[in-house]
Amino acid sequence: MADRRVPEHPDQRLTRSVPRRSNGGSRWGTDSHPLLERDSALRAVLSGPPQVVVSGGLGCGRTALLRAALERTTAQVVAATAVRSERTVAHGVAHQLAPHLSRSRPTLVAVDDVQHADPESVDFLVWLRRFPNMRVVVTHAATDSPRRAELSTWPQVWLRPLAAESHGPSGGNPALLAALREDGGQVGPVTRRTFLDLVRGNDPELFEVACGLAVLGRRSALLGRLTDRHPQAATALTAVLTDSGLHDGTRFRLPGAEEILLGALTPAEAGALHRRAAGLLHDVGAPDAEVAEHCVAAQSVDASTGGIPLLRRAARTATPAFAAECLRLALKTRDDEAVRVELGRAQWHTDPAAAARTLLPCTTDDPVVLRARWWQGDFSPEPPAHPTAELSLCHEFLTGRPLLPVDPEAVLRRRGPDTAPEALAQALRMAGPRHWRTAPAQETSVTLLALLDAVRAEERWHRGDVVAAAEAAESALGRLGTDGWGAALGFPLQFALLADAALGRESGPRAVPDAVSRSVFWLPYLRARGHHHLALGRPHAALDDFTACADPLGAAEARIALGQPGRARKLLEEEITATTDLRTTGIALRLLAGVSAGADRTRLLRDAIRRLEHAGDHRELSRALADLGHDRHQRGALREARLLGRRARRESGLPGEPVAAPAVLSAAERKVAALASAGHSNREIARRLYVTVSTVEQHLTRVYRKLGIAGREDLPRELLTR
Numbered sequence: 001m002a003d004r005r006v007p008e009h010p011d012q013r014l015t016r017s018v019p020r021r022s023n024g025g026s027r028w029g030t031d032s033h034p035l036l037e038r039d040s041a042l043r044a045v046l047s048g049p050p051q052v053v054v055s056g057g058l059g060c061g062r063t064a065l066l067r068a069a070l071e072r073t074t075a076q077v078v079a080a081t082a083v084r085s086e087r088t089v090a091h092g093v094a095h096q097l098a099p100h101l102s103r104s105r106p107t108l109v110a111v112d113d114v115q116h117a118d119p120e121s122v123d124f125l126v127w128l129r130r131f132p133n134m135r136v137v138v139t140h141a142a143t144d145s146p147r148r149a150e151l152s153t154w155p156q157v158w159l160r161p162l163a164a165e166s167h168g169p170s171g172g173n174p175a176l177l178a179a180l181r182e183d184g185g186q187v188g189p190v191t192r193r194t195f196l197d198l199v200r201g202n203d204p205e206l207f208e209v210a211c212g213l214a215v216l217g218r219r220s221a222l223l224g225r226l227t228d229r230h231p232q233a234a235t236a237l238t239a240v241l242t243d244s245g246l247h248d249g250t251r252f253r254l255p256g257a258e259e260i261l262l263g264a265l266t267p268a269e270a271g272a273l274h275r276r277a278a279g280l281l282h283d284v285g286a287p288d289a290e291v292a293e294h295c296v297a298a299q300s301v302d303a304s305t306g307g308i309p310l311l312r313r314a315a316r317t318a319t320p321a322f323a324a325e326c327l328r329l330a331l332k333t334r335d336d337e338a339v340r341v342e343l344g345r346a347q348w349h350t351d352p353a354a355a356a357r358t359l360l361p362c363t364t365d366d367p368v369v370l371r372a373r374w375w376q377g378d379f380s381p382e383p384p385a386h387p388t389a390e391l392s393l394c395h396e397f398l399t400g401r402p403l404l405p406v407d408p409e410a411v412l413r414r415r416g417p418d419t420a421p422e423a424l425a426q427a428l429r430m431a432g433p434r435h436w437r438t439a440p441a442q443e444t445s446v447t448l449l450a451l452l453d454a455v456r457a458e459e460r461w462h463r464g465d466v467v468a469a470a471e472a473a474e475s476a477l478g479r480l481g482t483d484g485w486g487a488a489l490g491f492p493l494q495f496a497l498l499a500d501a502a503l504g505r506e507s508g509p510r511a512v513p514d515a516v517s518r519s520v521f522w523l524p525y526l527r528a529r530g531h532h533h534l535a536l537g538r539p540h541a542a543l544d545d546f547t548a549c550a551d552p553l554g555a556a557e558a559r560i561a562l563g564q565p566g567r568a569r570k571l572l573e574e575e576i577t578a579t580t581d582l583r584t585t586g587i588a589l590r591l592l593a594g595v596s597a598g599a600d601r602t603r604l605l606r607d608a609i610r611r612l613e614h615a616g617d618h619r620e621l622s623r624a625l626a627d628l629g630h631d632r633h634q635r636g637a638l639r640e641a642r643l644l645g646r647r648a649r650r651e652s653g654l655p656g657e658p659v660a661a662p663a664v665l666s667a668a669e670r671k672v673a674a675l676a677s678a679g680h681s682n683r684e685i686a687r688r689l690y691v692t693v694s695t696v697e698q699h700l701t702r703v704y705r706k707l708g709i710a711g712r713e714d715l716p717r718e719l720l721t722r
Contacts, residue, residue, distance in 0.1 A: 038065055041157045045069040045137050049155040051129050053114075053148075054139045056159030057244025058198040058206075059175030062139040065159065066110055069137065075106040082116035093121035106133045114138040115145040122150050142240045143203060161245030171245025171253040173198070192260050198246065200264065205229075209237040211265060214258035215273045215294070218250055222280050226273070274298035278305040288314040289322075296325045301333055308333055315342065319444040320349035341366050348372075349421065349445035353483040367391050371420060374398050377487040377515025393423035398487055400520035406430075422488070425451035433459055450479035454492040461495050464618030466653040470499035482511055489513065490521025494528035501528070501535035502619065502654065504666035504706065523549040530554050534561060535702070537668040537695070553587050563694040565595035583620065586611035590624045593631075594701075602631055622651035626705030633711035645709045654706055665703060672699040677715040 038061060045052055046069055056062045070077050080096035093111060101107060109128060111117065117125075128134050140148055161172025169187070170177040179194035180187070200207040212227045212234075213220055220238065224231040241247035252258060262270045278294035282305045292314035295301040301311060311330040315323035327343035330336075344359035345368045352375055359372040365384070371394050373381055383395060383403050389411055392403035408427035415424060425448075443449055453476035461469035476492035477485070485492070489512060500507045516522055530545030531554065539561035546554035552571045559568035572592045576585055589608035593601045605628040612621040629644030665673060675685045682696045689696075704711065 038068075038159065041065055041159060042068055042072075044155070044157050046073060050132075050134070051136045051154045052138075052157055053151050053154045054137065054157045054159065055142060055148075056139075057142045057161065057173070057240060058246065059173045059194070060142075060159040060161060060244060061174050062141075062159060063112055064174075065157075066112060066137060066139055070108065070110060073108045075108045075135065076100075076102060077108050077110065079110040079112075081112045082114055082121070084116045087116055087118055090118055090120045091124070093117045094124040097124075101128075101134070103131060103133070107135070109134055109136045111136075111138040113141065114151070115140050115143065115147050117147060119146070119150075122147055126150070141203075142243045143206065143237070160243070169254050171248070173245040176246070176254065187254060187256055191254070192256075195246070195254055195257060196260055196264055198244070199241070199261065203237075203240075206237050206240060207261075209234060210241060211261050211273060213238065213241070213247065214252070214261040215277045217258075219277075219281065219286070220250075222277070222284070225280055226276055271298040271300065275300050275305070282306050282310075289318055292318075292326050293322075296322075296329055299329060299332075301329060308336075308339070312339065312342065315346060320346050320446075321444065324350060337362055337364060341368060344368055344372060345418070349447050351484055352447055352480065352486060356486065368420075371422070375422075375486040375488065377513070377518040379518065390420055390423040393426040394420050397422045397426035397429075398519050398521075421445055421448035421451050424448060425455050428452070428455050429458070446479055447484075450476045450484075450492075453479065454495070457492060457495040457499075461498060461619075462617075464622075464651065464653040466499050466502045466619070469495050470503065473499060477510075482513070486513070487515035487519040488521060490516045490519060490525035494521065494524045497525075497528040497532040501532040502652075504535060504669055504702070506536060506666075507532060527551050527554060530558070534558055536666050537699070539695075553584070553591065556588075556591050560591065560594055561695060561698050563692040565694075569595050581615075582611045583615035583617050586615055586617070586624065587620050590620070590627060593627060602628070602635075605631060618651045619653055622648045622653075623705055625651060627701060629709075630701060630704050630711055633713075641711065642709075642714070645704065645707075645714070648705055649707070652705065665706060669699050669703050669706075672696055673703045673715055676700060676703075676712045 041054070042065060045054065045065065054062050054065055070079065078097050078100045080093050082093050086092040093114075097109060097111075101109070109125070111125065114122070114125075125136055125138065128136050138151065140151070162174060162177065163172065168177075170180055175194055175198060176191065179191040182188075182190045199210045208227050209223065209229070212223050216222055216226060223229075223238065224234040227234060229237075238247065238249075241252075242249055246252060246254070246257070254260075262273075265273070274294040274297040278291050278298065278301075281291045281294065288306065288310050291305055292311055295305055295311065301307060308330045311326040315326040315330075318326060323346035324343060327339055327346055330339045331343055340358055340362055341364060344355045344362070347355035347358055348368065348371075352372075355368075356372045356376050359369045360376070362369045367384075367388070367390075370381055370383065370391070373379075374395065375398070379399060383391065387395075387403040389404070389406045392406050393408070393411060396402040396406075406427075408430040411419075411423060411427045412431060453472045457469045457472035457476060460472055473492045473496035477496060482489060489510075493510065493512070497507055512525070516525060526545045526549035530542045530549070530551065533539070533542035533545060534554075534557060539558045543555060543558035543562065546552075546558055552575045556568040556571040556575075559565070559571065569592065572588045572595075575588045576592070579585060579588075586608045589604050589611065593604035593608065596604055605624055608624045609621065609628065612624055625644050625648035629641045629648060632638075632644060633641035671689060672685055675688065676682075680688070682693050682700070685696045686693045700712070703715075707715070709715065
């Protein structure tokens with residue numbers, strides 16, 4: 001006789017929380033989720049056929065429904081619970097019920113988890129239907145059991161997942177939905193615990209099958225072989241997960257469900273599952289990458305899964321990160337220099353420091369080994385007699401010296417997944433921004449992304465966009481870290497320091513490895529650090545750096561800040577005589593104006609502005625404009641001074657409007673500006689702050705430039721409150 005199922009109608013919902021019994025005896029506890037979309041099912045239990053089987057998936061509310069019925073009925077209630085451990089105890093459930101039954105009173109007999117009841121007790125329940133005053137309601141899990149066949153003639157109430165939530169991460173499972181709500185809609189600890197309890201707490205076989213599905217993913221056709229079950233048995237257990245809303249037939253609906261399940265196993269158990277899955281997938285001819293995923297997860301590879309050759313083949317088409325995992329396992333299985341070189345090449349795209357540790361012990365003359373030595377600042381090995389264009393670019397990037405003439409555009413056109421990231425970076429620097437393309441969203445080489453950020457910082461700085469340069473430099477430093485950058489650390493770090501100097505902010509401390517001092521980036525790094533010292537009021541440290549990198553302009557600026565105008569003038573005049581470069585001459589003229597007076601000062605500044613305009617250096621131009629604006633303000637040409645101040649602000653590349661500008665001033669600049677705004681003279685400020693008058697003048701000049709103003713009368717009043 002076919003099942004007579006009582007349909008459910010979700011148009012009415014019962015939303016109050018209901019109690020639930022515990023797993024043992026006949027005690028009842030509290031259900032953690034609301035009774036949703038169960039109105040028609042509750043009516044069927046209370047006033048429908050005299051015998052009803054309530055079935056449903058894991059966590060779908062069988063016990064909640066039964067408890068709600070017991071609370072609402074006016075009949076006498078006699079309840080019992082069947083437990084797995086008493087399946088072989090004859091009349092176990094019947095003995096819980098019989099002493100409390102009455103022939104004369106309307107009685108609701110309730111048995112939870114009838115699938116665990118002994119056969120004699122099920123016969124007793126069937127026998128009770130002889131008594132018209134007795135209504136019998138039992139719950140049965142979604143799994144098949146002998147009890148389901150014995151009760152197949154009873155009307156069935158099926159509790160499905162909640163329709164409104166069926167496509168979400170809960171799959172409409174009421175218990176999981178309640179847990180997600182408790183976790184604020186995220187997969188938090190309550191959700192993870194609930195999911196695991198649902199799968200593991202009902203049936204050990206179900207948990208084994210769920211773990212098998214977690215390992216196999218879309219390869220569920222192999223589930224029977226993986227778990228040593230007949231395919232029909234595996235399919236039936238999978239159906240329990242599907243009927244519960246936990247699995248959609250292809251994957252688990254809850255994000256991270258696979259990690260939750262496999263995390264509940266011991267490492268040995270999880271490894272054994274992955275090893276077996278790798279063997280099965282290899283047997284059915286699955287792609288190398290798919291087999292390799294399980295080998296890596298198990299940290300084991302042997303002939304049954306394709307061995308080391310399979311891992312090497314998988315690495316050739318994998319992302320750099322997964323390729324490195326495959327090759328690490330291969331190298332762990334057997335130390336082989338060819339595998340070591342392949343591993344180092346893969347690691348280069350995610351962690352150059354790790355790549356260097358892998359490659360430096362190698363004795364082969366493979367170019368990637370040479371690149372690793374260069375990246376660590378070791379330029380002693382002789383380059384090959386006939387280097388490739390790519391290797392020449394790598395050498396030029398770190399030393400400034402090419403090994404042969406190279407067409408950078410040709411290298412960019414021929415770029416492949418194995419092209420050295422530093423070669424691409426150098427080619428981009430040589431070809432210029434017109435050849436740039438934004439890195440694709442799927443770019444997986446962290447090293448390349450970091451180098452592109454550094455190249456972008458360089459271009460933004462020279463274009464005068466200080467804020468963009470700072471952001472790109474910090475992004476570059478963050479992607480690889482100090483160790484990862486090796487000898488190239490000075491490349492992004494110089495622009496981070498220069499931008500922070502322009503913005504008047506302190507840079508965080510960074511340990512700079514000795515390898516940087518042997519690279520082409522050492523002198524630019526010292527120059528940038530000198531400017532950073534100077535901007536933050538440390539002229540002695542700045543002078544040391546400028547002297548070490550032989551920067552006469554920086555040294556002259558530091559001498560001016562130290563109150564040594566004569567020595568500064570000598571340096572500047574020598575530089576103006578020695579060079580014809582417009583930018584260098586323009587900067588020198590601006591600084592020379594700072595130690596000059598009267599008409600000479602104005603003439604020198606106007607000459608500096610003309611040269612810097614032609615040179616295209618917006619940042620240095622803004623400094624010259626600000627200085628001229630201050631000069632014109634002192635001479636009473638207020639309208640011209642304000643126009644120059646506004647133009648200086650536009651050219652500076654600094655953020656925000658003048659009203660918000662105090663945020664870009666250094667602490668020393670804010671102190672000087674606040675006192676100047678309050679009406680104190682430069683000499684009074686110098687006495688109060690224990691600095692020289694020259695230092696005060698230098699600070700005010702930088703303040704005027706940053707704020708885009710002509711003089712102290714235009715200082716924002718908000719400085720007085722700081």
